[in-house]
Amino acid sequence: MANEKRKNLTPVQQEYHVFEKERETKRPVVKNCFRAFFIGGIICTLGQAVSYFYMYFFDFTEQTAGNPTVATMVFLSMILTGIGVYDRIAQFAGAGTAVPVTGFGNAVISAAIEHRTEGFVLGVGANMFKLAGSVILFGTFAAFVVALVKTIAVKWGGLG
Amino acid sequence: MGIILIGCLMIGCAREPEVKKQSLQGKNMIQLSTDGTAKTAETRQSVAEQAVAQIKQRGDIRDAVAVSTNKKLLLAYQVKQMARFRMKQIAKDIQQQLERLFPGHDVTTSSDLKLFWKTDELRGKIEKDRWSERKINREIDELKRLSEERT
Incomplete structure (x- = not known):
């Protein structure tokens, strides 16, 4: 939890937060x-x-x-x-x-x-x-942006 | 039962080297042991030989293979792994180098693995079947078309 939010919690809630943090299972990041x-x-x-x-x-x-x-x-x-x-x-x-x-x-x-x-x-x-739609949308959009940057760089930037 | 099983395994193992030999066909697909050119009585491959020798001298090329006729030269090469970052520049350099060396020839170069396999295959065929110049020209054109395909 962010520090900003933690300040608004009551002392009991803060205590619980520390208590919970000690006991929760750690994510095996390196293994993953x-x-x-x-x-x-x-x-x-x-x-x-x-x-x-x-x-x-x-x-x-x-x-x-x-x-x-x-x-x-x-x-x-x-x-x-x-x-x-x-x-x-x-x-x-x-x-x-x-x-x-x-x-x-x-x-x-x-x-x-x-x-x-x-x-x-x-x-x-x-x-x-539902899930793959975002892949298509942002894939197409990213390709468009990259093409735009390349076109500008080649036409006016003198690259390529 | 156990003895039969072990026996079967032993027989299986005994035949393994033979099978392996067959599957590899005694030939490494990437590294060629010969000088990478074909020699026939009808079509001298000295241009191809020279081109391969020149290109192999470069530090960033792992292997090269070429075929040539009186008018055409086709060279396919393999770029070393870390040098692949400079692929575009290397391709340009090799094209220019060969065009300077053989001004009378229509030079086609490619770094594509498929072209490398095909050129090597063609080289083998020229060597074995003694193809005529016209037939080699036609094959080179075919490979050139393949190398220009983009999609």
């Missing part, structure tokens, strides 16, 4: 970081393998293999979410599964499953992008 690092790393290695697969067996170059790789990884995570495996991995690895592009597929499908009981249109259809 390691888990996220390794599981996230494994997912990225898998992505690299998929990318090499597309390059080796199809006419994709390093440049063009990115798109089908992303599609495959999102699709795989969607399937794994559907059969309930991805949730278990996410429980273990936390951000390691949410940060890579596979987290996007998980966000879409888990929202769809959650609202399945409300019907296909108002349930699944309306809520599917």
Whole structure:
């Protein structure tokens, strides 16, 4: 709790706050970081393998293999979410599964499953992008801002 | 039962090196043991040889492979991991260096791994099947088109 707020509390409340702080379970931050690092790393290695697969067996170059790789990884995570495996991995690895592009597929499908009981249109259809919508919105917006900055820098800043 | 199981495992292990050898096909995909050029009676690959020798002298290049005809030169190279931060500059340098060295040739360069594999494959084919100049030209054009693809 912020210091500002703590000043407004009564002495009993402050005492309780200290009492509670001593007893609450500590967040294993370092352990979580390691888990996220390794599981996230494994997912990225898998992505690299998929990318090499597309390059080796199809006419994709390093440049063009990115798109089908992303599609495959999102699709795989969607399937794994559907059969309930991805949730278990996410429980273990936390951000390691949410940060890579596979987290996007998980966000879409888990929202769809959650609202399945409300019907296909108002349930699944309306809520599917409840979580992933923000990813799309801010992704597009960030890309727009970056493109704007680059355009200005190249046109008038003399860069590039 | 246990003996049979152990026996099966032993047989499995005994065959392993052979399988491994087959799967690797005695060839490293990134590092090439030869000088990275093809030699045929019909199409001399001396231009490709020279280009590979020149490019391999650079400190930031791990490996290079090239094929050439009388008019065209295709060179694919692998940039060392930490040098990849300067990828754009390296690509520009190599293109300019080769254009200066071989002014009569239409030079195509690429740092793409796919192009590296394909060029190496083409080099092997030229060496083995003694392809005609026209056929090599056509293959080089095809690879050039592939290297220019962006999406």
